[in-house]
Amino acid sequence: MSTHKHFASRIARRFTKLMGGEAGAGVLLIAVAVGAMAIANSPWQHEYHAIFHHRLAWSPIGRLDTLHACINDGLMAIFFFVVGLEIKREVLDGELSSAARRRLPVVAAAAGMAVPALIYLLAAGDAQPMQRGWAIPAATDIAFAVGTLALLGKRVPPALRLFLLTVAIVDDLGAVAIIALFYTSGIDLAWALGAMAVLALLVAANRGGVDRAWVFVLLGVALWYCVLHSGIHATIAGVLLAFTIPLRLARGDSMLLRLEHALVPWNSYLIVPLFGFANAGVALAGIGPGALFSPVPLGVALGLFVGKQAGIFGAIVMADRSGFASRPAGASWPQLWGMSTLCGIGFTMSLFIGALAFPQSPLLVEEAKLGVLLGSLFSALLGYAILRLAKAPPAQESPR
Structure with missing residues (x-):
């Protein structure tokens, strides 16, 4: 009995460790993607x-007349x-x-955005809707x-994780500009x-030293409502609002840090998984092996898997x-290759852009989802394998 208890407690500890922090968010997204695919083909x-x-x-807002719209235009803001x-x-105060x-x-x-886009355009050819x-x-x-990187634990040097995070943040800024x-x-x-x-009022509140978060929240909701009806995608309002939040550090604290720390868990464990569940389900009925070589899924998958790492x-x-x-510093060339390959995991932002790219063609949206899932899966598996097998550089080796 004691052996069984010891085994059960060991499994429980490993599960708790796996589902905690950054690794837990990655595992949850994998589960959500698999679940959405399973239900969409059931x-x-x-x-x-x-x-x-x-x-x-x-619906209190006419434009949010479906749950899908509430998630994509509301929660994703x-x-x-x-x-x-x-x-x-x-x-202002970090790696950039x-x-x-x-x-x-x-x-x-920049290279990690340009090369995948070029590969996609080569696969799409002259077909205007697909471009x-x-x-x-x-x-x-x-x-x-x-x-995925967090699942590798101490095999990955801290500098490599920080570099991946920084590249992904710059990547997100580029994606926001593209949208x-x-x-x-x-x-x-x-x-x-x-x-x-409304944006001018937010900037004035920042410059005027307003330190009440509720002022920015109320004006932020008004900004989102105006952007939603303006024709610009509503999620852009979220970024614009963020740029007006004060980062005036006082004793190591600020409104920006408080809001970020409060919202990150909701983002990682509710909003992003809910978005993934609503958007990752691809019905495979009628899609044969030949469909994988259609321009959209092929271009998306190759762009993520080959273009990102290249x-x-x-x-x-x-x-x-x-x-x-x-x-x-402290990262070997194989480790950098593995990190570059992990950047080919598109999922949330790629699925989001896919829905924006083909608003009048549900079939192309589904094909884009298939390409995103395949490209992200291959990138995750190869990147994980490379980083698990890669060795750290010799102690005497220093980056030039």
């Missing part, structure tokens, strides 16, 4: 679709708000706060990638001007060899 597939896409009997807080903190620190992550992230998906493989999922510039159409000038007016790792090698920027 006898309950119609119910799954109906829950998210049938019109709600009543909070996700982007947290992303914006992370970006602002890193730029100086030119020397920004150099390598910015170059690596709109060029940005789908350009994004990295922070929670998924960092969570704002390339996936916005039919702007309503009156609502856009209203959003600008772009990021290639940029690191060239920057290091040319003397433009040194690679992260």
Whole structure:
């Protein structure tokens, strides 16, 4: 009996460790993706679709007339708000706060967005509707990638985790810019001007030293409502609001840090998993092996799996060899390759952009989801394997 108790307690400890922190968020996303795929290909597939896409009997906001819209246009604004807080903190007081620190992550992230987009466009060819998906493989999922990295524990040097996180944050900033510039159409000038007016009030509150979070929250809701009706995607309001939140440190604390710490668990364990469950379900009925070689799924999968690691790792090698920027201290070249491969996990942001890219073509959205899931899966498996087998550099080796 004692042996059984010892075994059970050991399993419980490992489960608790696995589900804690960054690793737990990654494991939860894997479970959500698998669950969504399973239900979307089960006898309950119609119910799954109906829950998210049938019109709600009543909604206080006309544009949020389905649960899917409430998640993608409403809850995901909070996700982007947290992303914006992370970006602002890193730029003002973190790894992006100086030119020397920004150099390598910015170059690596830029290459890691450009190469996947180019690969996708090569796969899409001249087909105009399909070309709109060029940005789908350009994004990295922070929670998924960092969570997979966390599963490796002490095998990964802290500098490598920090570098991946920094690259992913720069990547997110690029994805936000892409959404704002390339996936916005039919702007309503009156609502856009209203959003600008609210944004001006938020900036004034920041400059005026307002330290009441509820003021920013109320104005933030007004900003989101105006952006929602302006034609610009509503989630951009989350980023704009984040950029106005004060980071005036007092005894190591600030409004920005408090909000970020309060929202990160909700983001990781509720909002992102709910979004993944609502968007990752791909019905495979009627999709044969040949469909995988269609331009959209092939371009997305190759962009994430091949383009991300080629772009990021290639940029690191060239920057290091040319003397433009040194690679992260304490990380070997195989470890950097494995980290670059993990950046091919697109999931949340890629699924989000996929829905924006093909609003009038549900079939292309489903094909994009398939490409995202396959590219992310292969990137996670290969990246994990490389990092598990990779050895740390010799103690005497130092980055140039």
